[in-house]
Amino acid sequence: MSDPPLFLAADHDHRICARAILAHAEGVCRTRGTRLTEQRRRVLEIVASSHAAIGAYAIMDRLKEGGGRPAPIAVYRALDFLIANSLVHRIASRNAYVACTHLGPHHGSQFLICRRCGTVGEMTSEGVWQALVGAAAGAGFSVVAPVIEVEGECAACHAAATAAAAAPDGAAADTVAGA
Amino acid sequence: MSDPPLFLAADHDHRICARAILAHAEGVCRTRGTRLTEQRRRVLEIVASSHAAIGAYAIMDRLKEGGGRPAPIAVYRALDFLIANSLVHRIASRNAYVACTHLGPHHGSQFLICRRCGTVGEMTSEGVWQALVGAAAGAGFSVVAPVIEVEGECAACHAAATAAAAAPDGAAADTVAGA
DNA sequence: TGCCTATATGTTATACTATAACATGGCTGC
DNA sequence: GCAGCCATGTTATAGTATAACATATAGGCA
Ligand SMILES: [Zn+2]
Ligand SMILES: [Zn+2]
Ligand SMILES: [Zn+2]
Ligand SMILES: [Zn+2]
Numbered sequence: 001m002s003d004p005p006l007f008l009a010a011d012h013d014h015r016i017c018a019r020a021i022l023a024h025a026e027g028v029c030r031t032r033g034t035r036l037t038e039q040r041r042r043v044l045e046i047v048a049s050s051h052a053a054i055g056a057y058a059i060m061d062r063l064k065e066g067g068g069r070p071a072p073i074a075v076y077r078a079l080d081f082l083i084a085n086s087l088v089h090r091i092a093s094r095n096a097y098v099a100c101t102h103l104g105p106h107h108g109s110q111f112l113i114c115r116r117c118g119t120v121g122e123m124t125s126e127g128v129w130q131a132l133v134g135a136a137a138g139a140g141f142s143v144v145a146p147v148i149e150v151e152g153e154c155a156a157c158h159a160a161a162t163a164a165a166a167a168p169d170g171a172a173a174d175t176v177a178g179a
Numbered sequence: 180m181s182d183p184p185l186f187l188a189a190d191h192d193h194r195i196c197a198r199a200i201l202a203h204a205e206g207v208c209r210t211r212g213t214r215l216t217e218q219r220r221r222v223l224e225i226v227a228s229s230h231a232a233i234g235a236y237a238i239m240d241r242l243k244e245g246g247g248r249p250a251p252i253a254v255y256r257a258l259d260f261l262i263a264n265s266l267v268h269r270i271a272s273r274n275a276y277v278a279c280t281h282l283g284p285h286h287g288s289q290f291l292i293c294r295r296c297g298t299v300g301e302m303t304s305e306g307v308w309q310a311l312v313g314a315a316a317g318a319g320f321s322v323v324a325p326v327i328e329v330e331g332e333c334a335a336c337h338a339a340a341t342a343a344a345a346a347p348d349g350a351a352a353d354t355v356a357g358a
Numbered sequence: 359t360g361c362c363t364a365t366a367t368g369t370t371a372t373a374c375t376a377t378a379a380c381a382t383g384g385c386t387g388c
Numbered sequence: 389g390c391a392g393c394c395a396t397g398t399t400a401t402a403g404t405a406t407a408a409c410a411t412a413t414a415g416g417c418a
Binding site for chain 2: 005006007092093110112114115121123125127128130131132134135136139140141142143144145146147148149150151152153154155158
């Protein structure tokens, strides 16, 4: 009912999102006694710098901008840590990664991926979870780790596409890139 | 209610499955005026030779057994055709492919992947579909192409694991490989 | 029949994604 | 200090997928 919106407006102040993600990571690591090292922190910052999913090699390129010469394995090791702590999620259908936008522990998120702007919304619908577990149980199958990644269109892009289709003349509304 | 079982017994006569898949493919291609060429047919036979998902390079190795020297691209092109015609599905979380076991047209299947035997069951639960579309709509998101791939345990493997845990002495029941 | 075009395949090279194996460094607790 | 653990560096390689261009084959049609 009062869930926060999965998709924020394109012009939202994303620094607020990024800060919240980093602060949450600090808290998680302090609680668990794990270490959010500089490298892991930088990878998380890069992943969290946008609501779109980013590939491991793109993360590496961003790290290089800071002057270092990180090898792919360094990025994957940082991602392994972040994923193990549910601070980052892997999007298997894109071979890419997104920062978790949830505060508490959770399992079985559903990822809504806009085919136009690339924004990924992380949804945790109890109804979807129960429908899936129930249907699987009907086949004698016990669910352990679901991968649910939905390609589609977010509200903003859908509205823009509809408007463009209605008035196909002249300058089409630009597709907004993920902030 | 009267759905066919998603997971067949390990000792079922899989030649029946394979023949049905090939016959269905012949029919689909005849209806659509597309061509089930020898290469595409062989790739489909290989993918359909088991209920487990198989990787593109494993398919290539199997093709080589026939004497040819297929390049990776040949396998991917055949897979592209088969996937476009819904005769094969890609399992993104495994980078692997399974033959479709459905007869009619369909969208949004849910794939149940046994972590022990590797068998993939293709489920088409209307309830899961509706729960997902409904929940996404609540976020203003319109679903186009969901990827639902669930890791878990099939009934047979779950029973075997439970039995092995109850009687951990001596010969544990072998994990059955996908036929 | 013989050309024409679209589709399918062959060939070579390369891009992209991810991990193995082993060495080094650095913090922590004793 | 030093032992042990964890994190990182270094090098090499495995695994997955596509680009670009040449050739071949099937069928439609003049
Ligand atoms: Zn944001
Ligand atoms: Zn969008
Ligand atoms: Zn079978
Ligand atoms: Zn199984």
